[in-house]
Amino acid sequence: MGGQKLSVNLILILSFGILLFFLCIVVALSLYRASNVANILYQINDVNLVKQRYAINWRGSVHDRSIDVRDVALAKELSQVNQLEGDIKRLKDIYMEAEGKMNSNFKSANLLTSQESAIIKEIQQIKEQANPLIEELIRNKKAGASEDDVNNLVRKLAPLFTAWLSKINVLIDLEESLSDTLTDNLRESVESFSFLLLFLLFASLVIGISVIFIVISKFSKLLGGEPHITSQIVSEIASGNLSHKINYKHKTSMLASVADMQNKLHDMIRSIMNLSNDITESTDKVLSNSNQAQSASNEQNKLTQSIANRVYAINESIKQISLSAQLSEENATKSVDLSMQGTEAIQATEREIIKVTDLINTSSHNIKALQQQSIAISNSANLIAEITDQTNLLALNAAIEAARAGEHGRGFAVVADEVRKLAERTAHSTNEIFQIIRLIQSGITESVDSIEIIIPQIEKGQKFIADSVSILNEIQSQARDSLTKAQEVNTSSKHQEDAMQEITTSLQNISDLSEHTSQALNSTTQTIESLSSISRTLKQHTKHFKL
Known part of the structure; x- marks a missing residue:
């Protein structure tokens, strides 16, 4: 063979x-x-x-x-x-x-x-x-x-x-x-x-x-030996006793194979015991970490929901700010229109004064009064410039507050309110300018008879009118700049509103993801507990063997 x-x-x-x-x-x-x-x-x-x-x-x-x-x-x-x-x-x-x-x-x-x-x-x-x-x-x-x-x-x-x-x-x-x-x-x-x-x-x-x-x-x-000895050894192995020493005559005999099987089974059971202990320790650690992660996930879910509620409130505030910015834009537009009308009126007055230069000589007193009114117009123009500066500063603060959002959202409402007040003051100043212009027109009418007397004053009045036109042009320019800033604030508010809407959606997605993560961690915890139970059962079974 x-x-x-x-x-x-x-x-x-x-x-x-x-x-x-x-x-x-x-x-x-x-x-x-x-x-x-x-x-x-x-x-x-x-x-x-x-x-x-x-x-x-x-x-x-x-x-x-x-x-x-x-x-x-x-x-x-x-x-x-x-x-x-x-x-x-x-x-x-x-x-x-x-x-x-x-x-x-x-x-x-x-x-x-x-x-x-x-x-x-x-x-x-x-x-x-x-x-x-x-x-x-x-x-x-x-x-x-x-x-x-x-x-x-x-x-x-x-x-x-x-x-x-x-x-x-x-x-x-x-x-x-x-x-x-x-x-x-x-x-x-x-x-x-x-x-x-x-x-x-x-x-x-x-x-x-x-x-x-x-x-x-x-x-x-x-x-490799007597059959009853082999049977006794196999019975010992079957009963879990792996410590019995096996003597055999031939390396290729069944008894030698049984001895080799016992040695390998001994090593395998010992390895299983060690692995079972390692698995038990690992599963306990993983289970503890999983419980902590699940608690953190639940806390994250609560925080996400709280942040979502706050973001929703901020979003509502931003909508109000956007509405106020829109109103500011409308008021600035009206201011620009009124300043343009005032400029056109003063230019018309200047043309009329040039036509009646010979009559202004007798209106010296009225021209002086016109000069005083021009000074008042200058003060009003300065006030408008101040208001414009404040408007720019408040618009900048509003942009910063909109970028920050968070708990400082209420400050943006105050800024928006100040913008509204400044817009009202600008409108009021513009009305005063219109009144002064009407008084100037009235003074010019009254001084028509004495125009011959106040020609030098009329020349000065012409100069003042030219200055008023320049001031009105600057007021118009500042009003246009205020309109542009108000439009930018309105646009930024809309963008901020869209961004907050996206943030709200993202937070909702995060909340859903946190919920899914919590469920997955719960399932993972159950799986780890099952694995830990299996490991303990395996460890209990390996106690049957005597190494």
Whole structure:
């Protein structure tokens, strides 16, 4: 088999197969010899002895008939002849019966040898010669033939009976000789078969003992020890005892494999115990961290919801600021329109004053008054500039507050309120400017009559009007700048409102994500608890083993 290992089944099959093979050989030879013995015994008992028995019956019939023939020849009374005739007939029937059986059982079945057939043929010929002479002798004897005739027939029959009996004896001797030969052959066959059986028995013992030693050696190599020891060790391992020391004879035996399995199982169980302890510690830490993370997630969820509520409030405040900025933009637009109208009116007044320059000479006093009113207009213009500066500063503060948002959102409402107040003051100042302009127009009307007197003053008035136009232009420019700033504040407020809306949406998403995170952490906590339970169960199971 080379380096291949034979299985237990193959070893048993080969060992018992060899024994069965020799047993089959013994049985086959025994059957063959028994068949030969049976054939020989059949030939002796059912063939030769039967033939011999038929031949003996023939001889008895012929012998007794020869005596009856002699008695017939010597008989004096007819009754004796008749009695002897009946006896001869009976003996003839016995002969014919044996002959018929010989023919039916052997001759027709081709069970006669050539020598037997030749002897039987000669006996048949003698019989055919003797039977007519016997019948003739009986007829002559009944007819009262002479003694000489009777004696002649007797003399003819005497050699025939002698030859007849002789041939029958030859057949009997032949059958006996054949039986003796078969008996000798049978004896020799039995003796030779006895020696053969003794040889096969010895060979079977040698081979059986060899097979037994080979099987024991193979099983010793396979098992490595006694089976009950192996069973006891396996039972110890099954009961969890891995500390038992295993001694084995062969490294490739089953006991060596069991020892290797015990060592590996010992290492594996110890590793499982260590891993179970590590898993238990890790799961406890992870479970603690998971609980902390879940608590933090819940707190984050609450804070996110609180921030969302505050952002919503800030968003509402920003909407109010945006509305105030929109109103400021509208007021600034009105201021720009009014300043433009004032500029146009002053320019018209200047054109009228130029037309009535000759009449202004008589209106010196009114021109002075106009000068004072121009000063008042200048003060109003300064006030408008101051208000514009305050408006710019408040708009800047409003932008900063909008960027900060948070808890300082209320300050933006104050700034927006100041913007509104400044816008009202700007409108009020613009109305004063319009009143002053109307007073100037009235003074110009009143001083028409005295224009000739106040020409120098009119020139100065023209200069003042030019300055007023310049101031109004600057007021218009500042009003436009206020309008631009108000528009920027309004736009920034809208952007801030959109940004706060996005922040609100993001916070809502964060809140949803926090909720999902909390649920995931809860599921993770349950999984970790399950893993911890499995680890403890595994640890409990490993306690079954004794290392």
